[in-house]
Amino acid sequence: MKKLLFYFCLTISALIFLYPFLWMISASLAPESEIGNLFALPSSFSLHSYLSMFNKIPIGRAFVNSMIVASSITFGVLLTGSIVGYALSRLQFKGRDLIFYIIIFTMTLPFQITLIPQYIIMVKFGWVDTYLALIAPYMINALSIIMFRQYFKTIPQDLIDAARIDGCGDFRIVFRILWPNSIPAIVTIGIITFMASWNEVLWPLIVIRDESLMTMPQLVTLFAVGGRAESQLGVKLAAAVMLALPIIIVYLFFQKYFIQSMTSTGIKD
Amino acid sequence: MAEVRLKDVSKIYDGKVKAIDSVSIEIYDKEFVVLVGPSGCGKSTLLRMIAGLESISDGDIYIDDNLVNELSPKDRDIAMVFQNYALYPHMTVYENMAFGLKIRKFKKEEIKKRVEHASDILDLEELLHRKPKALSGGQRQRVAIGRAIVRKPKIFLFDEPLSNLDAKLRVQMRTEISKLHHRLGATIVYVTHDQIEAMTMGDKIVVLKDGIINQISAPMNLYNHPANKFVAGFIGSPAMNFIRGKIISDSELFFVSTDNLIKIALLTEQQEILKKYTNEEVTIGIRPENIIPSKLINENSYKITTTLDVVEPMGNETIIYFKMGENKMIARIQSGEVLRVNQSFELLINLEYLHFFDGKTEKVIE
Numbered sequence: 080m081k082k083l084l085f086y087f088c089l090t091i092s093a094l095i096f097l098y099p100f101l102w103m104i105s106a107s108l109a110p111e112s113e114i115g116n117l118f119a120l121p122s123s124f125s126l127h128s129y130l131s132m133f134n135k136i137p138i139g140r141a142f143v144n145s146m147i148v149a150s151s152i153t154f155g156v157l158l159t160g161s162i163v164g165y166a167l168s169r170l171q172f173k174g175r176d177l178i179f180y181i182i183i184f185t186m187t188l189p190f191q192i193t194l195i196p197q198y199i200i201m202v203k204f205g206w207v208d209t210y211l212a213l214i215a216p217y218m219i220n221a222l223s224i225i226m227f228r229q230y231f232k233t234i235p236q237d238l239i240d241a242a243r244i245d246g247c248g249d250f251r252i253v254f255r256i257l258w259p260n261s262i263p264a265i266v267t268i269g270i271i272t273f274m275a276s277w278n279e280v281l282w283p284l285i286v287i288r289d290e291s292l293m294t295m296p297q298l299v300t301l302f303a304v305g306g307r308a309e310s311q312l313g314v315k316l317a318a319a320v321m322l323a324l325p326i327i328i329v330y331l332f333f334q335k336y337f338i339q340s341m342t343s344t345g346i347k348d
Numbered sequence: 349m350a351e352v353r354l355k356d357v358s359k360i361y362d363g364k365v366k367a368i369d370s371v372s373i374e375i376y377d378k379e380f381v382v383l384v385g386p387s388g389c390g391k392s393t394l395l396r397m398i399a400g401l402e403s404i405s406d407g408d409i410y411i412d413d414n415l416v417n418e419l420s421p422k423d424r425d426i427a428m429v430f431q432n433y434a435l436y437p438h439m440t441v442y443e444n445m446a447f448g449l450k451i452r453k454f455k456k457e458e459i460k461k462r463v464e465h466a467s468d469i470l471d472l473e474e475l476l477h478r479k480p481k482a483l484s485g486g487q488r489q490r491v492a493i494g495r496a497i498v499r500k501p502k503i504f505l506f507d508e509p510l511s512n513l514d515a516k517l518r519v520q521m522r523t524e525i526s527k528l529h530h531r532l533g534a535t536i537v538y539v540t541h542d543q544i545e546a547m548t549m550g551d552k553i554v555v556l557k558d559g560i561i562n563q564i565s566a567p568m569n570l571y572n573h574p575a576n577k578f579v580a581g582f583i584g585s586p587a588m589n590f591i592r593g594k595i596i597s598d599s600e601l602f603f604v605s606t607d608n609l610i611k612i613a614l615l616t617e618q619q620e621i622l623k624k625y626t627n628e629e630v631t632i633g634i635r636p637e638n639i640i641p642s643k644l645i646n647e648n649s650y651k652i653t654t655t656l657d658v659v660e661p662m663g664n665e666t667i668i669y670f671k672m673g674e675n676k677m678i679a680r681i682q683s684g685e686v687l688r689v690n691q692s693f694e695l696l697i698n699l700e701y702l703h704f705f706d707g708k709t710e711k712v713i714e
Binding site: 241242251 | 436
């Protein structure tokens with residue numbers, strides 16, 4: 080009985096979280112006149128909102144832009160995070176711990192504080208309205224460094240020593256020995272980074288004005304709050320579904336690691 | 349030709365802790381040298397310094413007359429076998445063995461030839477395509493040795509390679525490594541805390557304590573002529589028995605234990621050596637096998653009657669624990685009669701095999 084009540088509560092909670100999302104998909108496929116109905120399924124399904132949305136905004140181009148930006152950032156973060164994480168976990172040098180504490184400190188700074196200086200740097204570099212403005216500032220982050228550092232600490236020192244005797248330098252140790260043995264950390268950091276950069280809106284809104292360079296969330300946000308949707312809720316919802324779709328696909332593929340990423344403390348099993 | 353020379357090598361951590369203190373060792377070509385000592389004595393640190401995995405605070409290390417202090421491990425032409433095998437988990441046995449050669453840009457055919465040769469020596473042919481997690485402890489250790497063999501290095505370094513294996517496998521691997529040493533004619537530096545491994549495998553044993561060399565010698569010489577009380581107690585199992593006391597002169601020289609319950613008349617040649625220690629503190633040492641049942645008559649012996657505290661029948665021999673005065677003693681006697689705890693028993697200490705150590709410096713008196 081207790082178990083039954085427990086499952087009942089869980090089901091209700093799941094429905095509360097899931098319902099808005101299911102409604103969004105259902106409404107995006109419904110005729111415009113039936114969108115106001117919050118509970119019943121539409122009388123007919125149509126792709127009209129999607130076709131209309133495709134005609135109004137370059138969502139395909141934005142998807143490609145988002146893929147380029149999110150993939151480059153993810154790759155960059157994995158590369159830099161693992162290199163710095165290795166240095167902080169395995170190399171001996173003066174000030175190592177101080178550097179680590181400074182990196183942790185940067186995590187406490189909200190994005191809004193660095194927003195303006197970062198924008199000024201982009202202007203000075205002439206990177207505004209280029210991919211570089213979207214990618215370069217995010218190529219390294221504290222969370223990935225900390226997670227890699229913690230994970231690498233769990234790998235036996237003997238393995239690294241053996242590689243050194245076999246003739247490996249530090250980069251070979253990171254990419255030939257540590258990477259293949261840190262798949263859970265790589266996937267976890269990869270998913271977190273990819274999701275964060277995919278969903279980023281504020282920064283692209285500041286540095287990108289050229290529509291052909293806009294990322295999906297930026298384009299969808301401008302579309303939803305700007306006048307181009309012509310107050311049609313269906314097309315806005317269709318755009319929102321398109322925005323969420325890649326993340327859902329990523330989630331389905333890496334579900335196991337995704338959950339791990341939310342609970343992981345960097346400790347190896 | 350592969351020789352290693354350590355000259356006044358020291359390792360100081362954080363400017364304070366001296367892990368290795370001015371160690372000098374000469375390791376000759378094809379020699380099997382064992383570094384032995386209790387935990388924390390610095391033996392693994394010393395091996396890692398030879399490997400280049402640990403920096404040197406002071407002194408010089410030469411490999412074949414080349415100063416290698418600043419050389420990275422890959423340039424020292426050494427191979428190392430680790431205690432926990434340190435096999436790359438994502439590679440197969442073949443890839444593990446080939447990895448070092450690939451990095452050194454050997455040709456594929458040469459790599460294949462060397463891996464096949466090593467796997468033949470170590471009986472690994474059937475396991476070449478397995479990953480380390482699919483291997484037993486003994487097999488993993490053989491792969492780790494194979495990885496060292498394929499490199500054909502000048503020096504092999506072993507860091508407690510048998511510690512993670514069970515007792516039976518340890519004995520088996522011990523003989524395999526010894527055979528390998530003769531077969532390859534390799535120069536080996538081997539670290540262990542197990543004095544049986546040291547005694548059975550080494551051509552030369554280096555006994556370390558607190559980062560200081562206590563003695564360097566051939567195994568049997570180390571056993572029969574320990575340089576100090578520590579070496580005497582560390583080498584040999586069960587360990588040597590020690591009794592503290594004084595040398596007194598009473599027409600001739602006697603050893604009298606601190607509790608005054610033991611008075612041993614010393615042999616003529618012992619009196620000669622111990623003359624200058626009259627009224628000085630001295631510790632005597634006697635190995636468990638030099639205490640024998642009294643029915644085995646021995647002229648130069650000291651007779652004791654004692655009660656047995658513990659009896660450990662081992663099959664071929666029996667280890668007995670008893671007290672001599674206030675000193676706890678161990679004897680190893682041939683199994684013959686059945687002995688029981690609390691049984692009264694007469695034993696003879698063979699005085700010819702007594703060792704004498706200075707009461708203050710603990711150095712052997714010779």
